[in-house]
Amino acid sequence: MKRAAASAIDRPELIERLQRHCQQIDPAVIRDFVTRMDEDYLRQQPIDLMATHLTLADRLTLREPCQVQISPYADGLLTISIVAYDYFSEFAAICGLLSAFGLDIREGLIYTFEEAGPAPAAPVRHRFGRPRATRPGLSRKKIVDLFRVRPLDHVRFGPQEQHQLIDELSLIVRLLDESRLEDVRRQVNRRLVEMLSRRRGAFTTLLEPVEIRFDNQSSPTDTIMVIQSTDTPAFLYALANALAMRNIYIHKARVENRGLLVHDEFHVRNRQGQKLSDQAEQQELQLTATLIKQFTHALTFAPDPAKAIAHFDLFLDELMGARRGTRIATRPVGLLRIIHKKTLPLLAQLLGASDFLWEDFLRRQHANLLPMLEDYQSLPMRVPKAKLATSLKQRLARCRTEKQRRQALNQFKDQELFRIDMKHLLESDSGLPEFSLALTELAEVILAQTLEDCLKKLTKLFGVPRLAGGSRCPSVLLGAGKLGGRELGYASDIEIMLVYEGSGHTAGASKMANSEFFERLVQELLQWIEAKQEGIFHIDVRLRPHGSKGSLANTLDEFKQYYSPIGSAAPFERQALIKLRAIAGDEGLGRLVERHRDDFVYSGAPWDLTIALDLRHRQVAELVEPGRFNVKYSRGGLIDIEYAVQYLQLMHGHQHATLRTPNTLAALAALVSCDILPAEIAAQLREAYLFFRRLVDGLRMVRGNTRDLLLPPADSDDFVFLARRIGYGREDWAAGARQFQADLDRHSATARGFFDRSFGA
Template sequence: MGFKELEKKLQALSAPRETVQDFLSRMDRDYFSLYSAAEIADHIGMASRLDRDRPAALKIVSKGERAFEITVVAFDYFSEFSILCGLLASFGFDIQAGNVHTSSDEEAAPARGPLARPKRPAPRTIVDVFQASLIPGEEFDAGRRQRLEEALLLLVRLLDQDKFNEARDQVNRHLIAYLSKAKVPEGGLLSPLKVRFDNRSSARWTILDIHGKDTPGFLYAFSNALSLRGIYIHKVQIKNAGAEIQDRFYISDRRGRKIAGEREKKALRISAALIKQFTHFLVRSPDPTKAIAHFDQLLDKIIEEEKSSSLISFLKKRETLHLLARLFGTSDYLWEDFLRIQFENLLPLLDQYKGKKLRIGKEALRRGLRRELRKGTGLEEQKRILNEYKDRELFRIDIKHLLEPSLTLTDFSQALTDLAEVVIEETDLLCRADLVKRYGAPRLENRRPSSFAICGLGKLGGAELGYASDIELLFVYEGPGQTDGREPIDNRFFFEKLAQQITHFITAKQEGIFHIDTRLRPHGNAGVLANPLSQLAAYYAPAGEAAPFERQALIKLRWIAGDETLGRKVEAHRDRFVYGGAPWDLKTALALRERQRNELVPKGKVNVKYSAGGLLDIEYAVQYLQIMHGARHPALRTPHTLAALEQLRRLKILPKEIWIDFQAGYLFLRSLIDALRIVRGHAKDLILPDVRTEEFTFLARRMGYGQRDWERGRKELEEEIQHHMRRVRDDFIRLFEGK
């Protein structure tokens, strides 16, 4: 490039002289050796038009069949190169070569020509020039060019507002949506990546050379990994040799310092390579942004650990990355579980989860828990061990169900129920033994031992637990008396203490996840925790104090732990009370259901449980019919919704077409509720997001809709929800209208 020629070109520019001088004085010498005078003048012209409203300029020139030169001149922001590479990849461009330049913070001394010291500094700018080809099957017309420019401006404006994560989130989603739709093979970046650091060749920056296999989105994946590590990219030289990339990055940390320490280099080499590979497994992730953020946090934890080589090797496996992309992109609370587990337990848990069945059986669970409990020397230590075991098994069951869609909802519910029953059973034994040591064993007034039983209600009683279900319990003891210890206490005090100890012994990770709920006991929160059988029978009786809704709730009662004989007596009383033929006030029950729809559903929202056509319409319809017909048909006396549905069909109480709607609707709505709750692990997550939002799109992906076409998946889920809830609502009205 000749400076006289450049001067001539610059004279034709309408840009202020200060802008021209500032631009030229702050570009390094490599820049001037790469571009002609006309090209440099063009870059300056683009830079002169930049302002806060339009912080980026784009120029695209066709260079032949499916080949383009793409020039971006913009104000400089952290992670901008990564954002730009991701955006171009999401529009179907494969970057073959190019150069990226960032203007210097310091004014460079001009060697000759029209370079003069400007009077005041301007914002740093970037000049990125890419030689790119359009991937086969893609088109780039005027409409797509306009959309690309609009997307570029939106993203750079986010960077200008320091919203780096939001910009990265949008690029992640655009790119993964494109890769999904374009049917790019998953996991294509498992080939080795060679990374070499050079701190000698540049006075200011660390030079990072990378060699590896080229695949769609490579530059984005790698530069995004650097950004996530807090690395600033100042200059890039991109060169492809066939299917191989040979790229050079000039980098520093966020403070402008070289990457000098060996530990820092090792951490960067590991994390950049793994994030780069992980990015191409995000096609199957319900929420790619959530997945990459969680994976980055995992790498922080790994790098902190001195003995991390086995886990790093495990993370390089294709199967592992598939697993983590699905897991990390689905649930915040499962991610928190993941971090909660010690690394020495995490590797075998992930490595072996496929070898274990979803439902291993109560006996296997019992043996495993008791083996662990033998390591504890006191009640507090046993409490810790029991809850750690419970949390590990919950995590195993959750990810097994999440990652293997062929497993049924009923299998999942039963696996959770088995775990809950074993944990409650062992908790009862531990807590009761502790109290007996202090007060002696409880005895009846005739000196016989007094038995104690624990019954499940709600989802536990029906063996219908799901993600974030709470554990509803009812405590019953045989009758009055005293303990036989040195300091005897009345049975009512003993069993009240036992019930209190059990509810505190089993800890909930957060509200709703294995949270013990005792509100369905007689008198609710105003009543005692443990009731003698006689008082329980008096409360739940035609002349007792139980409200109609409590009679309905008792349908789900089932003995789960403690003395079986006493537990069966409680179940027998349930049958006499619920199915004894006493009149059922259907009108009042329907009015209560109407109040739930009106008071518990925000205006304009859809609550999958409480709205018309929601899960409660199915469950309540079944329960109403159980109460109304259970006196004549003992087969209806079951706490299990699907079993009751089957019996109602067999007895022809429920028309076949309604049975089909209710069964399909029940399984669909239960799965939908699980998909809503799994994100945060919160039992109250029952409101559908607006169908136009990304949140709804990710809900669809969690449920397996539109893995390749996000928009189609969103529409399919919307149609399914409308179909099931409309049919359930209409059937509910048909069954009970006018009654």
């Protein structure tokens, strides 16, 4: 790119010329504009264009920090002049919005004011001679961006669209003025990706490199990046956004398209205002610019594009060791793996799911992510339970200390969870029952191994727990809730209960009562398995006799006494016991517990529906925010289906053994086979149940816990992103959200109608 020959700029003379040309403009604005404007601009732009930009600059206020003018140019091109106060990442946001409106940027000139000098000693004089204080915002840095654009084929950009663009440009600059950079990126990405979704053919098969040459000699203050690459939709946005995400400030730029090639020149500084002199930093920047350029087109596959691009940047940091304070000397092999077309859309799906998924899941597994993505289609959703247990034992066999065993077990748990969840996220048509069973069997393997290790540890310290007659005291670990029902979902709690046969003492040198031994066993188990509070694989022991006030472990007799017609168990605890089943420990004791469960739950004793309905009413009154829909607790939500099935199990289970199952879908099928439910009604309830379970998983993926299941407002971006997250990805995002809302209304009506008809509103 040829440079214009440098020539001295007579700024005072230019100020006088502009004052004659722009008599309606405050001289202070003209003086500030000419004194601080980049020399290349003053040298190259004609006086009438400067006057236009001055007029726009004169209109800037703290409330209106952006002014735009759109005018015809030649050969179907339009000129868009933007004058605004200067903000970090502003250029990227502007380029993104232009691309989102379907405008192909053919040329661009971007200029930035220098920092203001000392304030004038004397007050500025108005042109009519009256003294006037310095205008608010006059000393602030400004930008002048000049774009030549052409609407893409089949893109309408008439007066209405032009006014809409001006309004949205003004809005994003106001958001930047309020330091709401993330909101700006979200809004720009949302609009841009909707446009790219309609042009997915632009997503090329192979990744074209971005060639960048760094020049630190030609400018005393800036690093000049000379960029050449093939042109793709939104290329300038992708590049500018990559620089902004690397904390690179664009001071000046010249953009030029030559056919299918772009030839750009950026004058840049880091956030400290310094040149980019580190060669490793330059190489990293070139590599990330190339990848982010291509990843921008993969954002069409992301549920939330803004989250996807932000997490992709962090993902690159993790791979390149930037978070560990190291720099790359050569291009990492790991980064080359993500250049394939098939991998980037998959990454976008995962990285655009939620902040929680990234922070608690993907970031911890970033080293395994790329290899798994390459082969994820061949990976099974469900590995046979026996094979899982064998693999875990083989890994533990290499450990020499308790600490190593705990670390190995938790690493195995996290990696297998990652495989299962990733498979489910990427294959939206994968069935919920298969997903739930895969999670459940993994949980059973982890819990069984943990119980075995914790028993060995305590037995070594205190001896074998024995009954009063001297025989070994067996124990069994029971699963409840979603674990008991083989219905685990994303971030479901792992609900457990421990029962041991009876009282006695351990046989070691340090004797300990069985009650204390098994209490410590549960405490040890809770510490052995790593999980954040209310996060993935959180162990919950509250569903036990007497709840949180009771012992962590109970004898078989205590269990039988509590869960009996004369025991302390509340009616809802009898209902909850439907889900209880043995998952680890002594099989014989497990069968005894399950036999008592059936005798108590399905005894044929009257089921007090009035008490049950009162509990349901209190749930709605206390747990549902007025005017909002709680996916679990609202009328017509998931609970209406689960409770309706459980009520029918309680009412008819003493007559039909097939109803004595902890699994909701299996119970629905049994209700049909027993002629209690018509097949058509059961099919509708099954469809609604699977819909709500998928919806719960989508919300948990964002929030990382089981409590907050309020649906976002229907007119919010969060509602749109939720729809895309659970499989309503359409080129027309609004249409996808409308279909999601229609399905929600239909399934909610099914659940509410069946519950009300069967048990009363």
